[in-house]
Amino acid sequence: MTRAFGLANTMMxxxxxxxxxxxxxALSFFGLSVLIVTLFGLAMGxxxxxxxxxxxxxxxxxxxxTLVSAVQLLLQAFALPMYQHLGIYLTLISVQCVVLEQCGFxxxxxxxxxxxxxxxxxxxxxxxxxxxxxxxxILIPAxxxxxxxxxxxFQAWTHFSTSR
Amino acid sequence: xxxxxxxxxxxxxxxxxxxxxxxxxxxxxxxAAQQSQALERQALLDLLPADxxxxxxxxxxxAIDPQPLTNSQLHGGYLAxxxxxxxxxxxxVQASGYGGPIExxxxxxxxxxxxxxxxxxxxxxxxxxxxxxEPGNAWLAAxxxxxxxxxxxxxxxxxxxxxxxxxxxxxxxxLRYFDEHRSLLLEQHAHD
Numbered sequence: 001m002t003r004a005f006g007l008a009n010t011m012m013x014x015x016x017x018x019x020x021x022x023x024x025x026a027l028s029f030f031g032l033s034v035l036i037v038t039l040f041g042l043a044m045g046x047x048x049x050x051x052x053x054x055x056x057x058x059x060x061x062x063x064x065x066t067l068v069s070a071v072q073l074l075l076q077a078f079a080l081p082m083y084q085h086l087g088i089y090l091t092l093i094s095v096q097c098v099v100l101e102q103c104g105f106x107x108x109x110x111x112x113x114x115x116x117x118x119x120x121x122x123x124x125x126x127x128x129x130x131x132x133x134x135x136x137x138i139l140i141p142a143x144x145x146x147x148x149x150x151x152x153x154f155q156a157w158t159h160f161s162t163s164r
Numbered sequence: 165x166x167x168x169x170x171x172x173x174x175x176x177x178x179x180x181x182x183x184x185x186x187x188x189x190x191x192x193x194x195x196a197a198q199q200s201q202a203l204e205r206q207a208l209l210d211l212l213p214a215d216x217x218x219x220x221x222x223x224x225x226x227a228i229d230p231q232p233l234t235n236s237q238l239h240g241g242y243l244a245x246x247x248x249x250x251x252x253x254x255x256x257v258q259a260s261g262y263g264g265p266i267e268x269x270x271x272x273x274x275x276x277x278x279x280x281x282x283x284x285x286x287x288x289x290x291x292x293x294x295x296x297x298e299p300g301n302a303w304l305a306a307x308x309x310x311x312x313x314x315x316x317x318x319x320x321x322x323x324x325x326x327x328x329x330x331x332x333x334x335x336x337x338x339l340r341y342f343d344e345h346r347s348l349l350l351e352q353h354a355h356d
Contacts, residue, residue, distance in 0.1 A: 047173070047177075050169070050170060050173055051170045051173060051174065052167065052170055055170045055171065055173075055174050058174055059173070059174050059177050062174075062177050062178050062181050063177060063181070065181065066177075066180075066181030066182075066184060066185060069185045069188075070184060070185060070188055073185065073188045073189055073192050073196075074188070074192065076192065076196040076199070076200075077192030077195040077196040077199065078192075078195065078199070080196070080199040080200055080203055081203065084203075
C-alpha cells in the first residue's frame with residue numbers, strides 16, 4: 001500500500017512560500033527540517049511498538065515540540081540571524097512531523113515516498129530560492145504564482161511522460 | 165500491565181523533553197543574550213562603515229544636553245573612534261514629519277561630511293514618506309559625503325513633501341550643530 005504524500009496535506013506549502021525568498025534561507029530551512037524530521041522518525045520508530053495509538057499521538061506531539069524547541073534554543077544562542085529569518089516557519093516543522101506521523105510517513109516500506117517528498121520539497125525550495133532571489137519576485141504573491149507555475153509544469157511533464 | 169507501561173513511557177518522554185529544554189535554555193541563555201545584543205548594536209550602527217570605527221560608540225555617549233535646534237530637536241550623540249582618534253560623531257535628532265516625530269541617527273565624520281542617515285522611528289505615510297526607514301534608501305543615501313557648506317538643493321521624495329522637508333532640515337541642523345561645536349564634540353574624547 002503506497003499513500004500519496006502531497007505537499008498540501010503534509011503542511012509543506014506554507015514554509016515553501018514563506019522561506020524561499022532568499023536561497024540561504026531556503027537551504028537552511030530545508031536542512032533543519034530534514035534533520036528534525038529524521039530525528040523524529042528515528043525516535044518514533046523506537047517508541048511506536050510500545051505505545052497504544054492514542055498515546056502515540058501524545059508522545060509524537062511532545063517529541064516534535066521538544067525537538068523543535070531545542071533547535072530554536074540552539075539557533076537563538078549561536079545563529080540568531082538565521083532564527084529571526086526563519087521565524088514562525090521553524091515551529092511549523094513540529095506540526096509537520098506530527099502530520100507526517102499520522103499519515104504513515106514513517107511506516108516501514110515508505111522509503112521511496114519519503115525520498116520523493118523530501119526530494120520534491122528540497123528541489124522546489126532551492127528552485128524558488130534561486131528564482132525569487134534573482135528576480136523581482138521576492139514578494140509573497142509572486143512566490144505563489146511561481147510555485148503554481150512550477151507545479152503546473154511538473155504536472156504537465158508527468159502527464160506528458162506517462163501518456164507516451 | 166501494558167497500558168500502564170505505555171503511560172509511564174509517555175510521561176517519561178514529557179518529563180525528559182521538558183527537562184532537556186529547560187536545561188538547554190539555561191545553558192544557552194548567556195550566549196543568546198549576547199547574540200541579540202550584538203545584533204541590535206550592529207543594526208543601529210550599520211550606517212557607519214565598519215572600517216571607520218573600532219570602539220563601541222554606544223558605550224561612548226557625548227556629553228550633550230537634549231536641546232532644540234532650528235527645525236528639530238537634538239536628543240544626544242555618540243562618538244566613534246578609530247585607533248583612539250575620533251573618526252565620526254553620531255547625532256540623534258528628532259524632526260516633526262507628516263505623521264508624527266521622525267527620529268534620525270545622523271553620522272558625520274570629523275571633517276563635517278555626512279556619512280549616513282538612519283531612520284530610527286517614523287510614522288510617515290507607508291510607501292510615500294515611509295520609504296525613509298527602508299535600509300539603503302536611495303533618497304537618504306544622496307546626502308552622503310555632503311557637508312554644511314554644500315549649497316546644493318536636495319530633491320524631495322515624490323508625494324512626501326513634508327517628510328522630505330523635515331528630514332532635510334534635520335540634516336542641516338545636525339551638520340550646523342556639528343560645525344559650531346566641532347572641537348567640543350571631537351575633543352571630549354581626549355579629556356576622558
